[in-house]
Amino acid sequence: MKDKITVRFAGAAGDGIETVAEIMVKLCIRSGLHVYAYRGYQSVIRGGHVWSQIRISNNRIYSFGDFFDILVTLNKDGILYDVPYMSANGYIIHDPSVKFKYEDVGKPYYDISVPLIEFAKKFSRLPIVQNTVALGAVVYLLGLSFEYLKNVILDIFKDKGDEVINMNLNAALAGYDYVKEVYKDIPRSFQLNPDPNKRKFAMSGNQALAFGAYSAGCKFYAAYPMTPVSPILHWFAEHSKKCGIIVVQPEDEIAVINMAIGAAHAGVRAMVATSGGGFSLMSESVSMAGMIEVPIVIVEGQRGAPSTGLPTKTEQGDLRQVLGAGQGSYPKIVLAPRSVEEAFYTAIEAFNLAEKYQVPVIILTDLYLNESIVSLEKLNLDIKIDRGWLVNEGEIKDYKRYMITETGVSPRALPGQREYNYTAASDEHDEKGHLISDVLAGLPSMLKIRNAMMEKRMKKEKYILQEFPPPKLYGDEEADITIVCWGSTSGAVREAIEELKKEGIKANALEIKYIHPFQAEEVKNILIKAKRLLLVENNYSAFMGGLIAEHTGIIIKDKLLRYDGEPITPLQIVYKVKEILNN
CATH class of the missing domain: 3.40.920.10 (Pyruvate-ferredoxin oxidoreductase, PFOR, domain III)
Structure with missing residues (x-):
């Protein structure tokens, strides 16, 4: 039975x-x-x-x-x-x-x-x-x-x-x-x-992200309706008064991201959510958040693309888009929760990382995860909040908002605090926020400042990597094949592994959640030990496979890619594994 x-x-x-x-x-x-x-x-x-x-x-x-x-x-x-x-x-x-x-x-x-x-x-x-x-x-x-x-x-x-x-x-x-x-x-x-x-109780991925953000202390949420993340806006709108959250639906995604950056600059935890098309409009301002070092959380729910594509279908096609969002190099974090339950905890983690390192954090989901509804038995609501380096009045005499430090993280003051005035502009600046972009640009002394500020910002990623738990394999360590996946595909992969086990086939999985900064050494050390590799992604271009090759030099030749708008299923993975091993 x-x-x-x-x-x-x-x-x-x-x-x-x-x-x-x-x-x-x-x-x-x-x-x-x-x-x-x-x-x-x-x-x-x-x-x-x-x-x-x-x-x-x-x-x-x-x-x-x-x-x-x-x-x-x-x-x-x-x-x-x-x-x-x-x-x-x-x-x-x-x-x-x-x-x-x-x-x-x-x-x-x-x-x-x-x-x-x-x-x-x-x-x-x-x-x-x-x-x-x-x-x-x-x-x-x-x-x-x-x-x-x-x-x-x-x-x-x-x-x-x-x-x-x-x-x-x-x-x-x-x-x-x-x-x-x-x-x-x-x-x-x-x-x-x-x-x-x-x-039990049941939650969708969207509800988990919204409730996780609220539990993390989010006090400002802005969004323009867009499938598959519109239910996050609905949740916040329904609970805004009870939870004390300001919820705004501006005229477009450009206004969305800039209002949220303003709220975060003022000192509240702020979040936005959109899909690929909306994120395209946000990209320049995401880069600005990196420049002025404002902590903000962005949910990017992927759907069928390119362009308007398949707005009610799923895909994992925006990985490269979020990695390359905005102009130039700036520190950012990209997380891809693997389940509805993990989406709840990822929202909390995102806010803590955003404020601790004063960077934009992108939670990369997809329609399948956002709209799936699953049963849960309990959530751990013993939540720790880390607001990072917030300074109190009188704590620092010669205040430098962008002070060069060992970790790249500088003391953060909020508007209105006495003697902590500074300029937060999208142009390059010195430690105090003074702009070096116009008449000063190119002068010898300014070249040194430019290099120092770029290096100060980017070295945050070294310390961000230390925050990430090391990747672990799911399944038998002595497996015949290792399945590599990321985000929402992990559920189908896990069920496939259990099905293969019934048939005497040993398989395990490397499920990648922490996408940027990329854990290159840890991932490489796992993959070089695998007997065979299979890449599983819900897109045409094998974006994660390309990212792995870029960072580790390992090219995964066997792939299961689905891009018709439907999620990858366990049996598709089972059949592909058998095909590979039989060959």
Whole structure:
């Protein structure tokens, strides 16, 4: 019996697919089960074809998986577009009006025909209610409690009034009872063990980043709406008053980054979030933050590119963009969290590093990580805040904002502190902030100052590297093959390693989170010991492979690259590993 089961709800935008998926997730976590939810959608309000997929298990889940087991389709498109991703002997729940033949499915399956539309009409004039009828049918098939489903529906629709609540309760019960009566003897190849005493909570990657930033003391957030990071703006807007956070939506990303730099310069922890297109507009100001040594955190959620590309699909295509953002050389930090849970802690880490070293920190995520919803058991809220070298009034007599120090980190004063006046400009300057860019530029004495200030800023990266924990291998140290990945692909890689282990193949993984400054020696020492290497990335150009080659001289020849807008799955990795080892 399988201990994992995956459900996919499919229909058109506007059919309430996301709502039933949200209910399903809440039902599972309240039943003590683990979930991993992801969705596929298009840039339309109504129409098109959308789906939401929930993977459910008694144990922790690292990715949204490969094939689903239960398909709920509200129209014929589900048969055309989703059935190819259904496992053999899967279950198809549909209204009798959705007609299809075995040839349309092409594999063994269980047909569960439920009068979704008829029941929906019985309880409402809105055809959308058929999604709730289907939800009830799924809950019975999974062997979950209707009482828990009832409580979730009461919670979700509590602000909609009794009429809406009762409508959804009756619709769900109709679907539940119908399958219980008509399909009670249908075989099940899975076994879930719900335990409400092991209740979980669920977060998306966007929520984890937002909550992590708040927990780190973020007091200013600015953003222009852009998929996949718009939900971070929604979270901050919803909680701004309660959490004491200023939230601003300016006219464009140029205003976003400059307002946040101003807030950070004034002394508050500030964050922005955008995607590749918005980050392009921010780039010059990111360079300015490096020049004036202002600590700021930037979330860059990657999506299908180039240009507008695939705005609702995932990709890891912006690595080189963030590394080369802005003009010239300046110290920066780039972090790529590998999971939703790690995104929470990375947000906290980013703020501490930004203030300790007075640099911009970029958290590089992607749509898959941002929009995935996972179950968690707990978060460590014992959070340490490191605000770096903030000076108090009277502490320093001859104040030099950009004083040359051993670490490159200078004393930071905030506007309004007496006797600590200085210029923070985008031009090159001396230790006190006096500009050397105009009539002084090129003079012999200024050449020395320019060199000294550039070296002062850049040597921060030496000490930043010492903050990073050394990279470690996941899996068997004596592996037949080492898989190299970064960011969100690590979940699929971990599941692939466990699957390979069942087949007697030893594999391990180097999961890179700390991208810049790059841990060249540590990475090289791991890779030179590997018997075989496989690079796994969600982009066309193997950007991480190029970065590794640049820093270590090691060229990874075997690659699994996906760039169609969908995440890499565990079985794709398994097949690729077998192909390499067999050759």
